[in-house]
Amino acid sequence: MIKSVLIFNNHGKPRITKFYQQIDIGTQQALLQEIYSLVSKRPDTACNFLEGSQMLGGKDTRVIYRHYATLYFVxxxxxxxSELGILDLIQVLETNISEIVSAYNEANKLKKRSGTIATISTSGASAVARDMGAHFASTVTSTLQSTLQTTVTHSTTVKFITVS
Incomplete structure (x- = not known):
């Protein structure tokens, strides 16, 4: 049975923690520090399996970990x-997290790149139209629309609001 899943960085700061048993916060912090001190001192060539201490639940508890770049998956x-089964599970978890973060970062870059131009220009068109009055509103909006169509990529949808 899995008792907890912990992901923390090289400095011991927890990134993800999940305990499957009811444990108070103070004990959780002590467990994190104990596990970090056990795991961080070991070389990367050492075995990835550790026998548990009294705090972890005695001899029948094991700590299985893997170190990737700046994160420890425990x-x-x-x-x-099965120790090898858990190591495979850690590999799958790391791969999936890496793919999710990469996809999120890529989507964020695209959103920032295209969203910033459209947002600034659309709000600018509305402000200029309000200042100049209803007579010039359609002219300003259509001019900015044609300018934006040349600068925004084809995959981006831009919505314009005409102020009258």
Whole structure:
């Protein structure tokens, strides 16, 4: 049975923690510090399996971890779990998290690139139209629309609001 899943950085700062047993916050912090001190001192060539201490639940508890770049992925399990199976699970978890973060970052870059131009120009058109009055509103909006069509990529949808 998996007792907890922990992901923390090289400095011991937790990034993701999930405990599958009811544990108070103070004990969780102590567990994180103990596991970090055990795992961070070991070289990368050492075995990825550790026997649990009294705080973790005794001899029947194991700590299985993997170090990737700046993150430690740690599973605290009981003796019924397969160590190699948990290492495979850690690999799958790391791969999926990496793909999700990459896709999110790529979408964020595209959103910032196209959204900034459209947002600024659209709000600028509305402000100019309000200042100049209703007579020039359609002229200003159509001019800015044609300018934006040349600067915004074809995959971006821009919505204009005409102020009258």
């Amino acid at each position: 599973f605290v399990v009981d003796e019924s779990e």
